[in-house]
Amino acid sequence: MAKKKTARPTRPQKSAEPTTAQLRKEYYARRAAEQALDELGLRMDERPAPRGDAHWWAGTRDALDRLEIMHACWRFTGMAGYAPEPEDFDPDSGWPTAEEVEAVFGSWDKMLDESGIDDSIFGVVMEKALAAHEQLGARERELELRAGKLEAEAKKIPELRRREEVARAKRDEADDARAAAEAERDGLTRDRDAALSKVEALTAEVAELRAAAAARDEAPPAETELLEEMERTLTAAAATEEARDDLHERMERLRTEREQDRRAIAELTQLLARVDAEGAEAPDGTVVDAVEAPPATVLEAVERAAAESRHLVFAPKAFETASESPFRRPGLVLRTLRGLDALAARYAEGDMGKSLGQAAAEHGITQWKPDIAETTRKRYEDDYSFFLNGPGTPRLWVGPHIGLGSGSGAQFIARIYLHVSDGNDPDVPRGIYVAVVGRHLPDTTT
Structure with a gap:
């Protein structure tokens, strides 16, 4: 059930002007007070009017003004982070004016000296904070530059690996070609040696036939055939020598190319090792120096x-x-x-x-x-x-x-x-x- 509200009593309204009874009552009260003072020997019209101490009130107002201005100075410093300058005190923003500061303290610098704000720990803290902020900014820029360098190096890795694979494939191809050339050279060398042995045998046989023919004073029919066979064998031996020389030249070219590939692979391997070692995080979270020599094994x-x-x-x-x-x-x-x-x-x-x-x-x-x-x-x-x-x-x-x-x-x-x-x-x-x-x-x- 809702609680019933009780009506508040209305106060009697005062009339705009006092009544005659009220005026009469005030008059008799004032007369009674004057009679009581007369009996005590005191007459209000004979005593001088009370006066205040203007010097005391002026000092109090000056102290309050000084406290108010110093409070404003500290409050501004706490909010802005630096001691105020005359142009910072804008009366439209609730600050005292520079003229008021000079009227109370004599000058702006004297106000700052008396406030003690320049010698406070707040200024030291702000200076250290600004210096630390500047150092952090410089460190951040340095890390950004290093990160950019590492990103650029990382972009090179796929191309370096591709070049290494190409060089390795070329080296393997050169090794296979060199092995085939060496096998072919060895085969030709064996053919040459066999041909030379056959030429020596044919030469000895021709010499024997000539000696026998000279003894009989006749030319055997087989001598012509042997001479022709020997010519063919010598021609084949000459061709073998020429093929062998060609193989030697090919082997030299392959050896040179293999050496170039080997150097390229070594350079690419070292470069990849440096890239692998760069940009690593140390246990404390810092970045490892990029000029660190990579491990060899x-x-x-x-x-x-x-x-x-x-x-x-x-x-x-x-x-x-x-x-x-x-x-x-x-x-x-x-x-x-x-x-x-x-x-x-x-x-x-x-x-x-x-x-x-x-x-x-x-x-x-x-x-x-x-x-x-x-x-x-x-x-x-x-x-x-x-x-x-x-x-x-x-x-x-x-x-x-x-x-x-x-x-x-x-x-x-x-x-x-x-x-x-x-x-x-x-x-x-x-x-x-x-x-x-x-x-x-x-x-x-x-």
């Missing part, structure tokens, strides 16, 4: 990564397998291991909110494989297991692995096999462990 790449790693753990087997790897791009191995170290740092902190493969892609690791088939692991136990710190320490199994390179053969492709521990085993702390670096381990397809 896979073992050197693993040793360098292990020396600078802060979170990634390397098993002894990783160094053993790396020493046997003929992979031609050790710079790519180093860059991938550095990315894995950054990934291991994130994994050690706890749940990343995504899979390891997704997090690895953020560090430039794209060919991530989550695990090994169980049948493969059981069939090749020794290959897919390792000791954490040598015999007598925990034996672990590899699972996730990373593919490197493209093509076929251990010179062009490599693998990095890992063990990922969640920390449930007290003997194996949470982290990522590098078990094998180098050749593709055997599986059901090999």
Whole structure:
């Protein structure tokens, strides 16, 4: 049920002019007061009018004005980030005018001195903040330039790889042609030697026939046939010599082309190694210097990564397998291991909110494989297991692995096999462990 409202009493309205009764009442009250003062010996008309202290009031107003202006100065500095100038105090925006400041303090600079704002920690903080901002801007521009350079270098990689493949194909073709030329040369040499032996035998036989004919003083019919056979053999031997010379010239050309291809492949391989090593992230998140010399071997790449790693753990087997790897791009191995170290740092902190493969892609690791088939692991136990710190320490199994390179053969492709521990085993702390670096381990397809 709704609550019933009660009406408020109305107040009596005052009349515009006092009534006669009111005036009479006020008159008698005033007369009574005057009589009471007369009895006390006090007459109001004989006392001087009260006066105030103008100097005290002026000082108070001056102090209040000074406080108000200094408060405005500090408030402006706090909002704008710098001490105000005379033109900054706009009365339309609620600030005192420069004339009011000069009237109270004498000058603008004196007001700033008395406010103490120039010597406050606020100014020092602002200067340091501006200096830090300028340094950050310079660092950002430097990183943008470096990123642009790395992007430009990355765009060159496909062309460099194409040129390397072309040079490698030409070298292989030249090797095949050289081998065929050498086989042909050896065949012609054998034919030449056989022809020379036959010529010597025919020459000896002709000499014998001539000697016999001279003794009988007659020319045997067989001598003419032998001479003709010898001429044919000499002609064939001369043709063989000419063919052999041609083969020598071809072999020299092929040897020269092969040497040029070899130098081109070496230059392209070194350039790819530098590109592989550039742009990598160090464990603290900084960019590795682009002028760093690339590693010469896979073992050197693993040793360098292990020396600078802060979170990634390397098993002894990783160094053993790396020493046997003929992979031609050790710079790519180093860059991938550095990315894995950054990934291991994130994994050690706890749940990343995504899979390891997704997090690895953020560090430039794209060919991530989550695990090994169980049948493969059981069939090749020794290959897919390792000791954490040598015999007598925990034996672990590899699972996730990373593919490197493209093509076929251990010179062009490599693998990095890992063990990922969640920390449930007290003997194996949470982290990522590098078990094998180098050749593709055997599986059901090999």
